[in-house]
Amino acid sequence: MSQDWLRSSVEELATQVSDGAKIAVPHDGLGVAMETTRALIRRGVRDLHLVCVPVSDLQADLLIGAGCVRTLETSAISFGEHGTPHRFHAALKAGTIEMRDATCPAIHAAIEAGRKNIPFIPLRGIIGSDLLTHRSDWKVIDNPFAAHRDPIVLLPAIRPDFAVIHAPYADRDGNIFIGRQHDLAVMAQAAIHGALVTVEEVRDVDLLASEETAAGTLPAIYVAGSAVAARGAWPLGLADHYETDEAHLRDYSQLARTADGFARYLDEFVHRRRQAAE
Amino acid sequence: MSQDWLRSSVEELATQVSDGAKIAVPHDGLGVAMETTRALIRRGVRDLHLVCVPVSDLQADLLIGAGCVRTLETSAISFGEHGTPHRFHAALKAGTIEMRDATCPAIHAAIEAGRKNIPFIPLRGIIGSDLLTHRSDWKVIDNPFAAHRDPIVLLPAIRPDFAVIHAPYADRDGNIFIGRQHDLAVMAQAAIHGALVTVEEVRDVDLLASEETAAGTLPAIYVAGSAVAARGAWPLGLADHYETDEAHLRDYSQLARTADGFARYLDEFVHRRRQAAE
Amino acid sequence: MTVSRQELLIHTIGRLLLPCRSVAVGASSPIPGAGALLARHWAAAETPPRRLFLTILGSRHLNAMTSGGVELFDMAAQGRIDAFFLGGGQIDGEANINLVGAGGTYPQTNVRWPGSFGSAYLYYLVPRVILFREEHSRRVMVPRVDFVSAPGPRADGVYRPGGPVGLLTNLCWFSFDRRRRRFVLETVHPGHTVEEVRDNTGFDFDIGGDVRTTAPPDAATLETIRGPIARQIAEAYRRFVAQVFPTAA
């Protein structure tokens, strides 16, 4: 089997993302493609529409700080106990990004609608929240199946150009093991061109050969390109493989307080590609 | 851990289904609960609303022939090369069942809407098909997100009372291994009370302990009750475990040509519980 | 070498599917399945090799999907299925197909077929739907279907990126002109005539400039069909292979 799905490097993978592309990204622990993120910054991508499924942290803050993002759609940006997303806050204050605050199930439902390629999907809740006031792309209609008045929100489907993810391994045919993180498959399926995937390694196995592994597999048909990136989620973690590098996150949050500090961080860890010792 | 989810027998499991209940069933190969079906006939359940996800064969024909079904919602009833579903045809001719012809993706989408408990879901296609003419519960609206006229079908969600399925095994906590048959999980989740499950066996393992098996597991929270039924899909097959008993299906189709022949079949294989030699 | 009817159809389908990246085939469709395997075989032999994703419904190994039955329909909506096959108990000249029943008054039809399956959806969404029905008779090819499971393309403003490219039978290959909503007879299978097609077709159709004979497979292709393709398809369609390619089963 030819491995036409395998790119020579993460840099090559990153060239598939054009300026202005809409990309969907997962949250910490699920396989955030941090090495791809750094490659995108190195190649100077601009005007991304970043859809966080359903939240993000370092990945969004880095891309925003590096000036790669025009539109941010997310239910939260949070470093948890590890600090504050200063670049996100600075961009909000400066008005340099278009902010689309959402709620987690709305992003999930819109991505699920994208996977079915239906134009919209209804969702409960939301009415009365100020989120709705600021989302002119969300509509309220009266449920046409109800006997009485029953207002409900309709969300337009999200079909990103790419889902950008990191996973433990690909098999010899380019199928990707994602385990129980079915959300990653939904994102890849919803994406017009499929998923751009980094993997820790390629294994000479067939994931589709057994029911056990097939159930946790993203089939190659949804993959627009893959590259090997060992520790490709670093400094974030990858479940069962490595933990989040909490010290690095705290250091980042300190540095990124100022534009200067952030520039130094980019120079050292993105452009000069320093990685913390394993 | 107490095994309060484990019923003493399939008969006990079948008592959970009341007359008039709406039940969702999968198609051949995915885990059709034939032993539960026979138990339902033995206990004389009436007025079922049978939702086939998305098609059925012997299970539907048996339940219809035995007079258990009031409403049949399906995209097809077919024995493939093994004969003709005579009891289904006879009931249609006699007008004793309400027929709701559908198309596979519409049943899937309505069940997915049931899982999200949204009242409806849009779906492409269908308009111009006579299916729509006969489904007064399906509506056509103009897509409110389109700039131009864009008619689209809205399907009401399906929330069955139970999903009725058969699976290879349960673990010690009542989690059910379903492999890559994610459809079974969706049916169970959409069901108001969850799934009634028969399993070939209970294994002293924890399916949630590894990513590999967790991805193919229906968690116990969606299970309304389980019972052990070895070869519980017979005469249908269970992937990786046993094949469809094609000779039995052909014999059934021959017998079920007439009401008398069908009564003899019921007597022998349902009430007197004869099973073909393994 | 004598080319069987099945081999001619498999070869014709293989050629129709060659441009595709992804093909899905129904559960009881051995000839389309074999045709798709042949197209996959050819794509893999290109320089550089090209991958053709193939899903035979119900097969465990010939299956690019991992999320259950709904995945096929979602893939089709995503634009990830380039070709699919549909048949029908009745097919009419506007490419309407009927998989439900004939005669009587629905639902109390005189004849009842299994049902519409996914036709009322896939017919709108898959760019290359190949109508495939071996029986070519006035019973099947009717002036007007009794029940429209899935309508042929029409200018009704309905979202319809897909539709039929043509109709393949035991007698011939018709293309379908979506704008004019008519079948066009393109090739007639060896041993059959335009006359015969006309006699057995209940609907009007057009005739292409010069109706040629359907091209049979060459010797190398025939060898491929009888060898590797027959072996690969044996998993999904055991009985068919035993009947048609007894040496491979």
Place this chain on the structure above:
Amino acid sequence: MTVSRQELLIHTIGRLLLPCRSVAVGASSPIPGAGALLARHWAAAETPPRRLFLTILGSRHLNAMTSGGVELFDMAAQGRIDAFFLGGGQIDGEANINLVGAGGTYPQTNVRWPGSFGSAYLYYLVPRVILFREEHSRRVMVPRVDFVSAPGPRADGVYRPGGPVGLLTNLCWFSFDRRRRRFVLETVHPGHTVEEVRDNTGFDFDIGGDVRTTAPPDAATLETIRGPIARQIAEAYRRFVAQVFPTAA
């Protein structure tokens, strides 16, 4: 034995959750997580033992779900989550909560919090939402939130099978009267007073007939919290356990 603030809160939450079949807890919520584990422990000790399904978001082992993040929201819609916890940078007297930001003009708020997460959905659908915010100050408990992430219950005809049962803070437990849309002070934690609650609350609230002192855990419960519960929660909230239950971490 001295009961710590955390232990009092864990015990209070455990009692509130006891009637539930299924509880979900957010990713950064160690006290609610411990409270839920306590309720599960009690349920398992009943005769016959009763199973309480518990999902701590982000945990691998304390997790009843297998289909990814969307599953929590679908479960809530299905009616399979009986209780959940929400907080807020601001909470007002009508139980509106704000997780987005304060001051300035949205989106250029003076202070920005992470965002609304699932609040604008779960608040409507989960029957027992417990508002949990340790800091009890006029900065948090405001007359009117600056941004409504999720609105308190109101008679607006919106589908809302769920909503808040009350608000638990470092000072007290308020129930919430959905009909009157007001908080009712039910118990004040040991060492604190109604006066103190009033001084630190920016919104009006009602006072129940007799405001009692929040019941502390008995000795057996305290042992359970400090032993098995602390050990179980260590997986999900390592840092918290190291801080509060150093012997269990």
